[in-house]
Amino acid sequence: MEKERVNQLYQQYPLLKEMASLKCVLWLNQYEKEHELVEAFTFDKVLEAEQRLKRFSSYLKVAFPETENCDGIIESEIKDISSLRHWMQHIGDVNIQGKLLLKCDHALPISGSIKARGGIYEVLKFAEHLALEHQLIRLEDNYSIFHSESFRKFFNQYKIAVGSTGNLGLSIGMIGAKLGFQVTVHMSADAKEWKKQLLRHKGVEVIEYASDYSKAVEEGRKQAELDPKCHFIDDENSQDLFSGYAVAALRLQKQLKDANIIIDANHPLFVYLPCGVGGGPGGVAYGLKQLYGEHVHIFFGEPLQSPCMLIGMMTGLHDNISVVDIGLNNKTEADGLAVGRASKFVGKIMEPIISGCYTVDDTFLFESLRALNGIEQIFAEPSAHAGVYGPISLFKRGQQYLNRYQLLNKMEQATHLIWSTGGNMVPMDQRQQYLQKI
């Protein structure tokens, strides 16, 4: 971006200056203002995804026995974490009212991160499409047949490619290789060594790049285009990924109901989601807004050096602005969030949906990692802890928001849901390193 244009943006959006000087900020969206209707995506796709995942539950149960006790449905629990309130209030120097819940996607079966929702869904959809097209299966059949030598041989003629900072590649690789596909994962420089090793061990081809996420995606896309038998999973634009992520909302609604947690005009729900390119948190946000409307308030959390969704949405430039343009370096220990340019597809859909975005510094992520591990014996990776900062950011910097929507006197009855996005696959020695990091 030209220097003159950047200067204009600084004039127009004073928050950018604070971000460039690495202050934690909260940006509030004017989400009730008129937005162009995005017709590209409809809720039917989410309901369709839910049904498709049900069809595949008999396959998942046999292919991944750890999903047997959840009936082949990849889901995580919600957990009361009021035990963390004292620590959060202390470290944030704020008073936090309302219930504190954790959505435990760090413990999702198969690949241990939120990517197990979207990533696995898109591969299953592709597999179903091929099987139907070649009349290997009918919709009403028992899908456990996907776990057979003949199906694996059939799928082995096809390829799947994806660009990733780590976890998406891990999810796609695990399910893709299990079904028999030839999988290639294009990994950005942020990807952790153990993720690459694990994938190679599963027979997945891993191509490493010295540059960041956007480059890895671009290369993956380019190489896949040359091959008609290759399906490219496009983290920046995929509606299938997005639909898979959004199914979480339907499941959460039931979980909250079962836990007798009311969400209505007097009992607002606040949800805090770590954001990278935007697909994961975007899908969840889309689903929740459909279900809860004005009673849900959704915030995305991003690292100080990688606030791509914040700057993309605030300026309306979406993928036409990079964090590098405002002098940031996109370097963060939160590898899942190390994205410099947000998805335009997601950003546009989020315009009338999310309440805002906040930034959080890496030091907090590690302090939170230790606190959650110490107090609740829950291990979540650094990226996941961007969610924990959400309530702190809201109570510290969001008075204007709470005022605007007359929420101040309802906060005792509010529920804060912190979306924990990854962790279970992290090897023990890496966990120790994280826990000891200063």
Ligand SMILES: *Cc1c(COP(=O)(O)O)cnc(C)c1O
């Ligand atoms: C990918 C990821 C996210 C963010 O998802 P996006 O779709 O990239 O926005 C958050 N947390 C973890 C652990 C992730 O791997």
